[in-house]
Amino acid sequence: MSTDEKLSDKKDALERIWKIRDYIQDLEDIKDGIVDFLNSRKKLDEVTKNLWISDVKGIYYSTVSAWELLYNMVSKGKLKHVDNSRHFLHSARGRLAKSISELKYYKEEIVFSLIKVVEIRFEKCWNAFYFEFDMLIPIVKPIARIIKVSTSKYHLLCSVCGKISVVYRIGTGRFDEHESLIYTGITHSRSLRKELASELFNILKNENLLEVHQFMQKYHSQEGLDAYCPQCDNIYCWEHYKAREEYDDGFYDCTCGTCPNGHQRMIDD
Ligand SMILES: [Zn+2]
């Protein structure tokens, strides 16, 4: 691509990103509406009310941070920082899920319309951001799916971006007294019995992701390997699995993932 073409691409991108501010403005309006609603309700104690209000504000402020990072990144050409922008956008979505579960405490008609509006407006922001993210990151398929780092450590890589999504290692976990087989996925970490390592490492040597998933279902939880989509037989990072935390009355309930091919499943419960 010539320098001229690159420059005009950049100009187009900056114009599009500038327009995302309209969606963010709509998000700000509904954020204010929800805050007013919460302030007008007397049923709630002050501490809870302030907490819920800060969750609602978090949706908006995290989206603004995501936008600032995206705009600066494109204008300064530091495309490597795209993950930071994405991180803020995902954190905004987490806050949205939490806020919605909190708002549902009120069984009033107006709440359902507030929820509907905030969901639609956030989704518009989300889609506009993702359009840019997809333009910025060339999708390169990594050659390796599993990397043997050492005899006691393995990495499993996202099949879209190559990011390390799962780590298995023998070590001492934060709350452990003895060495164990430590698993770190996209949703959580857990220590498994060290004796299981040889069975798992054998599976990893054969590059059989389905068997790793089945191993996790047997020794860890029904959801198995959180970063794995059984239908694609692929590993995805948090972003590419479009992981979505769900909340019940403000408390973490579970995480669901939708892979780039549209397959959905619960990845952590
Ligand atoms: Zn990825």
Ligand SMILES: [Zn+2]
């Ligand atoms: Zn899939």
